[in-house]
Amino acid sequence: MSGPKFKSGLRLMSGNEAVAEAALYAGCRFFAGYPITPSTEIAEVLSKRLPQVGGFFLQMEDEIASMAATLGASLAGAKSMTATSGPGFSLKQENIGYGCIAEIPCVVVNVQRGGPSTGIPTGPMQGDIMQARWGTHGDHPVIVLYPDGVEDAFWETIRAFNLAERYRTPVILLTDEVIGHMRERMFLPKPGTVSIYNRRKPRRIPEKYYPYQGGTQDVPTMAPYGEGYRFHVTGLFHDRTGFPTNEPAEIDAEMRRLLRKISRAYNDIVKWEELFMDDAEEVIVAFGCTARSARAAVKRLRARDRKVGLFRLKTVWPFPERALIKIAKRAHVKKMLVPEMNNGQVLFEVERVAGRYCDVEGLQRLDSEMITPRQIIRALREN
Amino acid sequence: MSNGKKLELRLAGSGGQGLVLGGIILAEAAILYDNKNAVNTQSYGPEARGGASKSEVIISEDEIDFPKCEEIDILLSLNQKSLDKYITDLKKGGILILDRDLCPNPPEGNEYETFRIPFTNLARTELGKVYVANIVALGAIAGLTDCVSRAALEKAVAARVPAGTEELNVKALAIGYREAAVARVDHPVDTDALS
Numbered sequence: 297m298s299g300p301k302f303k304s305g306l307r308l309m310s311g312n313e314a315v316a317e318a319a320l321y322a323g324c325r326f327f328a329g330y331p332i333t334p335s336t337e338i339a340e341v342l343s344k345r346l347p348q349v350g351g352f353f354l355q356m357e358d359e360i361a362s363m364a365a366t367l368g369a370s371l372a373g374a375k376s377m378t379a380t381s382g383p384g385f386s387l388k389q390e391n392i393g394y395g396c397i398a399e400i401p402c403v404v405v406n407v408q409r410g411g412p413s414t415g416i417p418t419g420p421m422q423g424d425i426m427q428a429r430w431g432t433h434g435d436h437p438v439i440v441l442y443p444d445g446v447e448d449a450f451w452e453t454i455r456a457f458n459l460a461e462r463y464r465t466p467v468i469l470l471t472d473e474v475i476g477h478m479r480e481r482m483f484l485p486k487p488g489t490v491s492i493y494n495r496r497k498p499r500r501i502p503e504k505y506y507p508y509q510g511g512t513q514d515v516p517t518m519a520p521y522g523e524g525y526r527f528h529v530t531g532l533f534h535d536r537t538g539f540p541t542n543e544p545a546e547i548d549a550e551m552r553r554l555l556r557k558i559s560r561a562y563n564d565i566v567k568w569e570e571l572f573m574d575d576a577e578e579v580i581v582a583f584g585c586t587a588r589s590a591r592a593a594v595k596r597l598r599a600r601d602r603k604v605g606l607f608r609l610k611t612v613w614p615f616p617e618r619a620l621i622k623i624a625k626r627a628h629v630k631k632m633l634v635p636e637m638n639n640g641q642v643l644f645e646v647e648r649v650a651g652r653y654c655d656v657e658g659l660q661r662l663d664s665e666m667i668t669p670r671q672i673i674r675a676l677r678e679n
Numbered sequence: 680m681s682n683g684k685k686l687e688l689r690l691a692g693s694g695g696q697g698l699v700l701g702g703i704i705l706a707e708a709a710i711l712y713d714n715k716n717a718v719n720t721q722s723y724g725p726e727a728r729g730g731a732s733k734s735e736v737i738i739s740e741d742e743i744d745f746p747k748c749e750e751i752d753i754l755l756s757l758n759q760k761s762l763d764k765y766i767t768d769l770k771k772g773g774i775l776i777l778d779r780d781l782c783p784n785p786p787e788g789n790e791y792e793t794f795r796i797p798f799t800n801l802a803r804t805e806l807g808k809v810y811v812a813n814i815v816a817l818g819a820i821a822g823l824t825d826c827v828s829r830a831a832l833e834k835a836v837a838a839r840v841p842a843g844t845e846e847l848n849v850k851a852l853a854i855g856y857r858e859a860a861v862a863r864v865d866h867p868v869d870t871d872a873l874s
Contacts (some may be wrong), residue, residue, distance in 0.1 A: 308707045415705075417786040418723055479703060481710045507741070590745035615733050669745050 300481040301349045302487040309482040311449045315405055316341035319377050319521035324403070325351035326376040328365035330358055330384060333417045334473040335407035338379040359387035360508060367391060367400045373520025375457055383414060385431065392466055393432030394531045398410065399462035399508070399516065401495055403453070405469045407476040408584075409673035418665030420473035422584055422637040426470045429613045435542060435551065437558035439463070439565055440550040440613040444587040446480045454608065458493040459565060463557055464515050470612065471636070473668060474585035482526055502526065506536040514557035525562070528635050559612065564617045569608040572598055574603025576655065579623060579632045581646050583609040585666055586635050593671035597676070601627075608675045609642070617649040623649035633675060635659040635667045685739040687748040687774055688827055690816075691765045692757030694723060694732045697813030699754075702734030704817060704835045709738045712831030716754065717745045730773070731761045731772060733739060738826055753824055755816055757863055774868065778819060792868065796821060796858045811851035814840075816854020829856065 302321070309317070319327070327342045339355070346353040354562045356362040362378045370377040381389060385406040395402060408424050410416025424431075428440045437457050443452040453469060460467040496563070498505045498517040508516050519525035528538035528627040533547045541547065558565065572594055573579070582590035587608045595606040608625065609616060623629055632650055634657070635644040643658035650656055659675045661667045688705065690698040700722050706719035716739050723732040737747045752769040756762035757778045762785070769775060771790055779795040786793070796819055802812040814836060821832050833849060840848045 306711060308703065308710050308717070474720065474746065477721055479706055480743070480746070481716060588744050588746055595744065666745075666747055668749065670746075672750070 302484070304484045304486045307482050307484060308479050309446055310337060310477055311443075311446050311471055312407065313341055314339035314446045314450040314482055315379070315453045315471070315476075316345065317484065318450040320345055320349055320351070320405070321450075321485070321487065321492075322375065323492055323494070324377050324455035324457060325349070325374045326354075326369035326374040327351070327367070327378065328356050328362040328369070329377070329378045329380065330356055330362050331436055332359075332374040332381045332384045334409055334420075334476050335381045335384075335405065336378045337476070338407070342377075342491075345672045349647065354575060357386040359585040360391055360571065363388040363391035363395075363404070366402050366404075367395050367398070369401045370402045370596065371521055373522065374463070375401070375407065375575060377457075378532065379407065381407045381409045382411040382421075384477065385424060385427065389427075389431040392432065392468075393436060396432065396438070397435040398529050398530055399464040399518075399527075399554075400579040401464050401518070402466050403405065403456045403460055404466055405453075405470055405471065405535045408470060408472040415582070417572075419431055419588040420585060420637060420666065421662075421664055422472055423639075423641070424470065425636075425641040426637065427471055435555065436573040437463075437555050438468065438609070438613050439465060439558065440470055442467045442583045442609060443475060444608060445475065445476065446482050448472045448610075449475060449486075450482060453593065454490060454492070455567075458491075461493050461495040462515070462564075463561060464495065464518055468613075470584065471583050474588075482637050507538045509606075510553045510557070510576060514553050514560065519542070534577060543646065562614055562618070565611055566614055566619070567610040568616050568619055569604040569610060571608070573605035573607065573623065575628060577601055577603040577628050577630045579607050579629055580672065581607045581609070581620070581632050581634045583612060583636070583642065585609050586637060588636060589667050589669050589672055593672035593676075596669060597673060602676075607632075612642075615645050616633065616644075617651070619650045620646065624653035629654050631657065633657050633672070635661075635675070636673055637661050637664075637667065685737060685741070685743070686824075687751050688697065688736045688738070688753040688755070688826060689733055689748055689751050689765060689768070690736070691731065691733040692715075692755075694730050696757050697810065698730075698732060698734045698755075698757065698842070699723070700839065701813045702736050704832070704839050705738070705820075707839065708827040708831040708835035709736075711832050713828055715740060716743055718743045720746050730840070731758075731763060731764050733761065734764045753826065755809070755820055756810065757816065758782065759784060768813035774824060775802055776823065778816070787799065792866070794819070794866065796864050796869060798855075801854055801858065805854055806847060806851060807848065808851075811848060814848045814851035815855040815858075818857075818863075819847045819859045822856040822859025823863065829840075830864040
């Protein structure tokens, strides 16, 4: 990392600015995108910053082309990223699936706004939780992270790159208009003090390199184009050489390895935050900007001796079901409340996981305004 | 502002009046130079100019969880439309700072501590630049409420405005402080009572 191009220290930054800057710390040197509110500042910052650190910024003709360029750059050896918002995220989906099956590490940022369609361009919603999981067709592995503030956005962006590199897969970083545009204090670390993971390259000679042979962790090593390794990349099911196959046994093995490579890494990928959970009788399960409301609500209720705790998803997918089941089974946990700015996308998951052990209630807001701490407090009182 | 207190400010006007920048400057003054915590959020429509836009700043000694205003202590409005739209969240006894000429119909009664200052007109007549009305207003807000220190605000303004306009903007800030001082003679503000 070139030192003088990174200015560490205290700053007032927006979430979008933090994501852009964090990408550079993580080693991202390629960005392709198409501007869309409320994500545009990520592209704007990187159009200026990438050339300063020897990287490459590309504004493409549309979203799917941006996704294609992001994948291509990664195959050539660069850490790459694209950023968009709701409608643009829809347009990227086909190539996100390509990235999953061809196992191409990259980071896709979706700063959520109101949908469907053009929806509410300048307002926040949290309606892309399921699209982040199932937006591209077919069974596929996915990693989705969702920070709740500017500082968290910085560190989760770095984690997104590290996970993409470690598991050779696209990682989706969800934020929302509130997180993207709010400005708060950010302490930028000294370059070189951040822990960075780089994809494993093959040690074998090119003639003996198999780009889709899983190895011990089910994650194949990855050779960058241009270093003497020739291999085939396709969206078709393929054998270990990368060439298409119609063999049922090979298709089955490939699909199971793809899914297993993420599911077996649950403990490394799935992170969450707990606040006042030790004796909590009521648990608020929250994420993104809504977690800020939940945190305020929990603190106010604790000041009134209500035994309320916060379970904040940092990883949305894979869903933190083992952690939630453990909590739901605790004798003192009576209820979980899931506030979200959508029609209950995470509520359904929490019901599936915890519904057998405790009450699960939802609190939904669909008007593109944040759920307030008061609304959460009221919901707990009413239930 | 006393220790441990949380101050909620909303700056409202139409797109193009520089209130998003105003919010950034206040938050930066608090964080970088006054060693406090602050969060700045904004809300605007799809239009680049006109409409009713707002920028909010919360300043606190503590961690700020919910980033939006709930009970506003200080509301600045630079046009009537924004005043009508956003006054509902101003708490009773809160400070209302208005552009005298652009908000011709202030709320009646004594529910708020109201100050009417001709920001836009001052910027035009004293500096010849209407576009520094937002900075005049920042000076008045800080002068009336001590939400950030003057030294911090001067540094934050100089660091954020376009290069070459620092002197103009520091002058604009001084006009705001002057107007606040005049207004406080007639209408003392108990800054400790805020929040």
